[in-house]
Amino acid sequence: MPDIKEQKLLYHLTSLDNLSSIFQNGLKPRAQLRAFEDVADAEILKKRQGLQKRL
Secondary structure, eight states, rough: OOOOSSSOOOOOOOGGGGGHHHHHOOOOGGGGGGSSOOSSHHHHHHHHHHHHHOO
């Protein structure tokens, strides 16, 4: 097995309730989702929205 320092890794934090949909449909932006168990920090989302408006 390769050394973990040499691998490219991806982390995604979600509720276990979202896993079946992710496996069936893949990861999608929250704007494309109708219903999901949201575990994101509201303050972080707010800051990101502010950054997107500036771009």
